[in-house]
Amino acid sequence: MKGRLLMNFKSKLQEAQDIIHQAHHHLKQVNSTSPDAEACHFAQSELEKAQNIIQEVQQQIHN
Numbered sequence: 001m002k003g004r005l006l007m008n009f010k011s012k013l014q015e016a017q018d019i020i021h022q023a024h025h026h027l028k029q030v031n032s033t034s035p036d037a038e039a040c041h042f043a044q045s046e047l048e049k050a051q052n053i054i055q056e057v058q059q060q061i062h063n
Contacts, residue, residue, distance in 0.1 A: 006034050009061060013054050020054070 024047045030040040 006061065010058070013058055013061075016049065017054055020051050022049075023047055 024044055026041045027044050027047070030036055034040075
């Protein structure tokens with residue numbers, strides 16, 4: 001049971017990473033001269049923070 005639960009966590013973390021990566025990619029498409037550029041840069045920064053948290057959790061799972 002524990003092994004299946006761990007695999008489910010890993011799968012969900014990977015799914016979250018994929019979503020973050022996709023969102024980050026789309027935000028990078030916004031032209032830097034666009035009025036929305038500042039908001040996009042902030043969102044990218046927040047996505048990077050979320051990515052770092054996911055990676056920390058993944059490392060804890062593997063230890």
